[in-house]
Amino acid sequence: EAGVAQSPRYKIIEKRQSVAFWCNPISGHATLYWYQQILGQGPKLLIQFQNNGVVDDSQLPKDRFSAERLKGVDSTLKIQPAKLEDSAVYLCASSFGQISYNEQFFGPGTRLTVL
Amino acid sequence: QKEVEQDPGPLSVPEGAIVSLNCTYSNSAFQYFMWYRQYSRKGPELLMYTYSSGNKEDGRFTAQVDKSSKYISLFIRDSQPSDSATYLCAMSAGTGGFKTIFGAGTRLFVKA
Numbered sequence: 001e002a003g004v005a006q007s008p009r010y011k012i013i014e015k016r017q018s019v020a021f022w023c024n025p026i027s028g029h030a031t032l033y034w035y036q037q038i039l040g041q042g043p044k045l046l047i048q049f050q051n052n053g054v055v056d057d058s059q060l061p062k063d064r065f066s067a068e069r070l071k072g073v074d075s076t077l078k079i080q081p082a083k084l085e086d087s088a089v090y091l092c093a094s095s096f097g098q099i100s101y102n103e104q105f106f107g108p109g110t111r112l113t114v115l
Numbered sequence: 116q117k118e119v120e121q122d123p124g125p126l127s128v129p130e131g132a133i134v135s136l137n138c139t140y141s142n143s144a145f146q147y148f149m150w151y152r153q154y155s156r157k158g159p160e161l162l163m164y165t166y167s168s169g170n171k172e173d174g175r176f177t178a179q180v181d182k183s184s185k186y187i188s189l190f191i192r193d194s195q196p197s198d199s200a201t202y203l204c205a206m207s208a209g210t211g212g213f214k215t216i217f218g219a220g221t222r223l224f225v226k227a
Contacts, residue, residue, distance in 0.1 A: 041219050042119075042121070042203050042217030042220055043159065056214055091158050106158030107158050108157055111156075
C-alpha cells in the first residue's frame with residue numbers, strides 16, 4: 001500500500017513570496033490533515049478535511065494560508081505572502097475516517113525555509 | 116499552560132537500557148492517548164494508542180495512562196540504537212472533538 005505522498009520535499013523562498021504544497025493521501029482515506037511542525041515542537045493542526053469539506057480550520061492563519069481538497073482526494077496548501085515565522089515542516093496526514101479513533105498516516109513533509 | 120507538556124530532552128541511554136518517556140496534560144476530556152515515533156526528516160508514525168486508563172503492551176513497548184493524574188508514559192525495554200528518534204505523545208478527545216494535540220517530542224539517543 002502506497003503511503004502519503006508530498007511534494008516538494010524542500011522549498012526555500014524569500015519573505016512575501018508565495019508557495020504551494022501538494023499532498024496525495026492513501027487511497028480510500030476520507031480524512032486529510034495539514035500540520036505545521038516548527039523545529040523543536042510537535043505538529044500543530046492547521047486544517048482537517050472530511051472528503052472535500054472542512055472539519056476544522058480554527059488554527060489556520062486565514063489571512064495568508066489557504067487550503068483546498070478538490071474531489072476529496074489530493075490537497076494543496078498555499079501560503080501567500082510568506083513570513084519568516086512560517087519556516088517549518090508542513091506535514092500532510094490521512095486517516096480512514098474520523099469516527100472515534102482512526103490512526104493518522106503521515107507523509108514525509110515539506111521543509112519550508114523563509115529567508 | 117500548554118494542553119500537553121513533554122520534556123524535549125535529549126535523553127541519552129546505553130543500548131539495553133529501559134527508557135521511560137512521559138507526558139502530562141490538562142484537558143480531562145482526552146480519551147485517546149497515542150505515542151508516535153519520528154525519525155529525522157521523516158513524518159511521525161504511530162507506535163501505540165490507548166483508550167482511557169490502563170496499560171498496553173506491544174513487544175518491547177508498554178504504554179501507561181493514568182487519567183486521575185493526567186499522566187501518560189511509554190516504556191521501551193532492551194533499547195536498541197534503532198530506537199533513536201523523537202517520541203511524540205498525542206491526545207484526542209475522540210467523538211465530538213477529533214483534533215489531536217501533540218506534545219513537543221522527546222529526542223532519544225540509544226548508544227551502542
